[in-house]
Amino acid sequence: MSLKLGQVPAIVVSSPEAAELFLKTHDTVFATRPNIQGSDPFSTGVKGLAFAQYGPYWRYVRKLCTIHLLSASRVEMFAPLRTEEVGATVKLVQRAAAAREVVDLSDVAGELIENIVFKMVLGRTKDNRFNLKGLIREGLGLVGEFNIADYIPWLGVFDPQGLTRKLKRNKKALLDAVEEIVTEHEQASGGEQNEDHHHHHHDFIHIMLSLLHQPMDLHQEDQNHEDVLDRASLKAIVLDMIAAATDTSAVLVEWSLSELLKNPRVMKNLQHELQNIVGMNRTVQESDLTKLTYLDLIIKETLRLHPVAPLLIPRESMDDVSINGYYIRKKSRIMVNVWAIGRDPKVWSDNADMFYPERFIDSNIDIRGHDFELLPFGSGRRGCPGMNLGMTTVKYVIAQLVHCFSWKLPGGMSPNDLDMNEKFGLSVPRVKHLLAVPTYRLYN
Template sequence: MVTRVLNSTSFSRRMAVTLILLLALISAVSVLLLTRKSLKLPPGPAPVPVLGNLHQLGPLPHRTLRDLARLHGPVMQLWLGKAPAVVLSSPEAAWEMLRVHDLDCCTRPVSPGPKRLTYDLKNVAFAPYGAYWREIRKLLVVELVSARRVKAVWCAREQQVEKLISTLGCAGAKPVALDEHILSLSDGIIGTVAFGNIYGSDKFTQNKNFQHALDEATDVLSGSSAEDFLPKAVGRFIDHITGVVAQRERIFKHLDAFFDMVIEQHLDPNRAKSENSGDDLVDVLISHWKEHRGTLKFTRNHVKAIIFDTFIAGIDTSSITIMWAMSELIRSPRVLNKVQTEIRAVVDGKDRVRPEDMSKLKYLRMVVKETLRLHPPAPLLVPRETMRHIQISGYDIPAKTRIYVNAWAIGRDQASWPEHPEEFNPERFEENEIDFKGEHLQLLPFGTGRRICPGMSMGIATVEFTLANMLCCFQWALPEGMVVEDVSMEEEGKLNFHRKTPLVLVPIILCKRRNH
């Protein structure tokens, strides 16, 4: 009898606790719904169950979202499955978020793909905002822009550009698919800066799958995971049965093994050393790890994460911009002739463009600006997430909302670029000081504020120096039978958007070969 009473009492207590929890849950949901009703949320297309608005994005979301913004406004709410998101498509709205509310939304949404590939968010690009991110970004920036690093980068840049010019010169005025050559150049520059002269060693050249793994990693970083958009348990199950998790692990293990090989080569006391040995990025990172510099508890995985960051951020963006610039130039003979005339006048009989010549090439800089306006490498900047409630253009944006900035739409905004915004016309920069360094709201290919791309200056220098020498040393023509209208400008990609088809051009050598 006593036992029955105790059990009855215990049951009653459990029931009471369950009812209290249920009422608390109902109250919380009601408060949430009432709160959301009282907010002035941005307009947007109606979501469907489970998917939200995912089905509306299509293969080129920057274009689709621009079209949707024309219907719903430059501050537009979407539901990416369960995840609330806001897309900003006007310069004013983007500037208000990136600069006015920079501190309120300068973190990143956590996604399983980037989290795994960056060793639990130990890199700069995807790390959440906080003390760790500030210190690791400071370390990377100092190493990228230090006098030693700038010198090392210029040496690597000149070597790789010389190699490119030599390779193209051997084509014998025959059609060449530029894409692989330009990608190899960017890879060579970043690889030499990060890994030093051993990047050209046999072990590196034999690892031909590294670039392929990086390409696959870019797809993973784009956030194409069901767990991002569906309830965690459901999304994780779908990612397992569809092979997303297996693919992620395969890519991670491939890159991890490669980075381990790099670190072991740098740790080898018998490693062959050149004049510049010890000046590469991996050496600096290893010294932080081994000597416990700074306040960070630096580990081997930190070294790997930052190497990964350097490659992902450095290779694709530079090569994509060079390819779009060459595509636009070959379709605009007037601009091509004008920029080549400027370059050759500055070179004045020399066989190459030298680093000291670059500051004089003002029209070339306009060409690069115009390319970035029309073809930002990441059309939708890497997403941010609000850390607290903010307002943009009078609309309420709750905490934990993903923010996407459509840099592609901003670059073609009619109000900012009233003179034929869809046309390639570098002269539009003659009458203004608009630049891409994050100080002008009309042009934000690298973002602005705390999360602006730290490698921007390095990447732009590579783009300008490569283009200058390609345009100095060769006259460029289309293959026989082609006209400018035949040059495809179709895009493809996920995080970064490049040309869909190879760009095939004929390089006709003009300059004298240098004797080595």
């Protein structure tokens, strides 16, 4: 459907067929991002990756992030760190289980994912000087807010919602924090082998610093482009990576566990699979993940009903184009409603609203963006480059929490009573935190 949002012509895409036309057939026309004011804290003058305009710089940064930060070998390299953080969380939940306490799974998942991402990107989980986690959350909240200035630009001057002020403050605090952490990394690698040194050795900032000011290795058509990775871009990319990785993964873990608690049958099936493949004498290891086929079905089904970015990140048309006889003019904003596609009875039959992982058993529908019925990570040029990293982390966290513990809803609450309402934003977390009571179930 076509909407006029202020002065911006917008197209909402809500079917697999239409999504394929925009994200595959005409992918090049819709390969750029609109300039959204709220996205700015995560992209100093739009220098990050997610919101960068389409062109040589974006191509370079995407290649750099894909090879140096998000490749299979890098994901593998961070395995010990994930093992350590997940292990610490299991111990924490074990203490709660021994004391028969209620656990806030939304908090536990959020904290765990943040720790993994922060350690991976910055080489540390906590920093008492600045509340980086809080700032990132605030920034993401501001990006998700409806900003009138994005649609009626001249109103921006008046800043009726006070958003511009908040964004400026948030952005400055974020960049100052990252600047300090980058400076510390530079000093640490300045030759002195201090205690902390080996921790910083392979985090994202360290890897990025080694690429600083190297000329870009660009496609032929971009050769005249004299860009190199500078410090401002480095900070924007670091913020992008943190923001993109924490919120999305945490929300996916939260919804998966919610659906498992709401559907005890599915939870039992998953525990059977874990029992058969991992056994009751040890915890899950990442090498087990490829064998956990039922877990894959569960995650696909969770992503179908609860896509983490329900409208993906908007795209913008770079030229006038005609699609299916409709004329779409340059600078139109495109929103792909993957939430609606995932719940469409025409696509998913009558039980579209039901959580039923088995629907994927004989299906070759994949989440990598080749099948337009299921697009949690988008598709085409602007598809999510961090999918492998995110999926590895999410699967490992869910498998471990479900293998080590049985979970019950608190206070004799029945699964039907579980509130599954969503909170609106760029990503869609639960309105109410997910609370449950764990019981340790392994033999050792």
